Amino acid sequence: NAGVTQTPKFQVLKTGQSMTLQCAQDMNHEYMSWYRQDPGMGLRLIHYSVGAGITDQGEVPNGYNVSRSTTEDFPLRLLSAAPSQTSVYFCASSYGLQGAGETQYFGPGTRLLVL
Amino acid sequence: GDSVTQMEGPVTLSEEAFLTINCTYTATGYPSLFWYVQYPGEGLQLLLKATKADDKGSNKGFEATYRKETTSFHLEKGSVQVSDSAVYFCALSDGSGYSTLTFGKGTMLLVSP
Numbered sequence: 001n002a003g004v005t006q007t008p009k010f011q012v013l014k015t016g017q018s019m020t021l022q023c024a025q026d027m028n029h030e031y032m033s034w035y036r037q038d039p040g041m042g043l044r045l046i047h048y049s050v051g052a053g054i055t056d057q058g059e060v061p062n063g064y065n066v067s068r069s070t071t072e073d074f075p076l077r078l079l080s081a082a083p084s085q086t087s088v089y090f091c092a093s094s095y096g097l098q099g100a101g102e103t104q105y106f107g108p109g110t111r112l113l114v115l
Numbered sequence: 116g117d118s119v120t121q122m123e124g125p126v127t128l129s130e131e132a133f134l135t136i137n138c139t140y141t142a143t144g145y146p147s148l149f150w151y152v153q154y155p156g157e158g159l160q161l162l163l164k165a166t167k168a169d170d171k172g173s174n175k176g177f178e179a180t181y182r183k184e185t186t187s188f189h190l191e192k193g194s195v196q197v198s199d200s201a202v203y204f205c206a207l208s209d210g211s212g213y214s215t216l217t218f219g220k221g222t223m224l225l226v227s228p
Contacts, residue, residue: 004158033215035218040220041220042119042204042219042220042221043159043204043218044218045215045216048215058215090158090159092159092216101147101164101166101208102147102208103149103161103164104161104216105161106151106158106159106160107158108157109157109158
């Protein structure tokens with residue numbers, strides 16, 4: 001089991017560029033999510049998915065798009081990057097959908113710098 | 116809405132010292148509580164969890180007890196090691212919704228030999 005994988009590990013973008021952060025899991029988890037981590041802010045939820053074809057917004061969704069065409073993959077798209085999106089992005093997944101006690105498994109993160 | 120408050124760091128300790136990192140929460144319903152740890156340059160990994168009041172989670176010498184009366188989930192370890200240096204996040208999952216986690220801001224722990 002590779003667990004949760006993310007690519008790339010590090011990316012530099014110019015303002016206005018677009019890119020896709022990739023996330024994949026091989027644990028057959030229904031629930032997947034994207035968080036961003038900023039200094040002094042903890043982790044904040046961007047978007048989540050409860051199964052293929054089903055996504056919803058989290059706390060900070062503006063500027064990001066997601067889709068879930070398969071159980072395994074959950075890419076995060078930045079349509080027009082802004083310096084405020086400089087952050088470390090983590091993808092996570094869990095087996096169950098309901099919150100009670102479900103352990104979430106995190107990927108290693110993607111560090112994004114927008115100039 | 117749900118929120119988690121944890122003590123600010125960094126917490127600086129000598130090896131073999133006793134560790135406490137305070138965490139309190141506000142939530143509707145009956146949340147599950149978690150401690151995640153992030154080692155330098157890595158993603159988060161679950162350290163321990165508790166799913167109902169008075170449960171004690173434990174792992175690798177760390178413990179935390181779910182106290183509903185004080186809405187707290189403080190992390191403790193009797194004797195820290197240099198290898199425990201990391202950022203520790205307290206989090207909750209509101210049992211009424213999906214598996215979404217609400218995180219505290221994190222507490223950096225630095226342990227010196």
